[in-house]
Amino acid sequence: MPRSLTEIRRGVLAEVLRRVALVLAVSLGVGVVAGVLWWLLTPLPGYRISEDGLAVINERGLAQVFAADAWYTVIAILGGAVIGVLAALWLGRQLGWLVVWVVLVDTLVAGLLCWGVGSLLGPGDFSTRLAEAHAGDVVPMSLTLRSWVALLVWPFIGLLPVLLWSTLARDPEEPKPIRSPARVWREWRAGTGTD
Numbered sequence: 096m097p098r099s100l101t102e103i104r105r106g107v108l109a110e111v112l113r114r115v116a117l118v119l120a121v122s123l124g125v126g127v128v129a130g131v132l133w134w135l136l137t138p139l140p141g142y143r144i145s146e147d148g149l150a151v152i153n154e155r156g157l158a159q160v161f162a163a164d165a166w167y168t169v170i171a172i173l174g175g176a177v178i179g180v181l182a183a184l185w186l187g188r189q190l191g192w193l194v195v196w197v198v199l200v201d202t203l204v205a206g207l208l209c210w211g212v213g214s215l216l217g218p219g220d221f222s223t224r225l226a227e228a229h230a231g232d233v234v235p236m237s238l239t240l241r242s243w244v245a246l247l248v249w250p251f252i253g254l255l256p257v258l259l260w261s262t263l264a265r266d267p268e269e270p271k272p273i274r275s276p277a278r279v280w281r282e283w284r285a286g287t288g289t290d
Contacts, residue, residue: 111189118182119201126205129174130212134238137166139218141233142225150234151223163238168245170209175202175252182253183260192261194251198253213238 140156178201186194216223217238228234232258 115121122201122205126208129209134216139235142234171248175227175249179256201251202249
């Protein structure tokens, strides 16, 4: 027995929602893995506590302060690209332009999750550890973003595959391309063309 139009629409909606949920689940996984990678890859500079109780950092340590943002950005490029490619492949045809909003939300969630997981795995509150330190101790800085703009790398890179897909993929609503005169001539000479 043929299904009604309402049943077909419900089935299509259920399939699209399942795919959106799947992309969100992958984004959450990417965010957690990215946070762990950020924690593992980022060298944290430390302040050395001198005999008179001053916290001192050398020039190399000052240069490493920006390593956290740099590694976060590298991981954001990879993570955003993964989420964008998956969203373009799994949702591009079904959602049309709404896939942009899915990618924006999913990449921002993944970026915030990466930031949160990395910060939680890091050494903790810097001021508390510094207050408890003794002479000769090295107190590593907290793992945190110092530039919130690095968070925007996730959606920026995530949208690139979606934009490329929408630009380069064939549109099913477009008519077939017209046969070129050279092709018509070759077909006619081969005897497969029509009069």
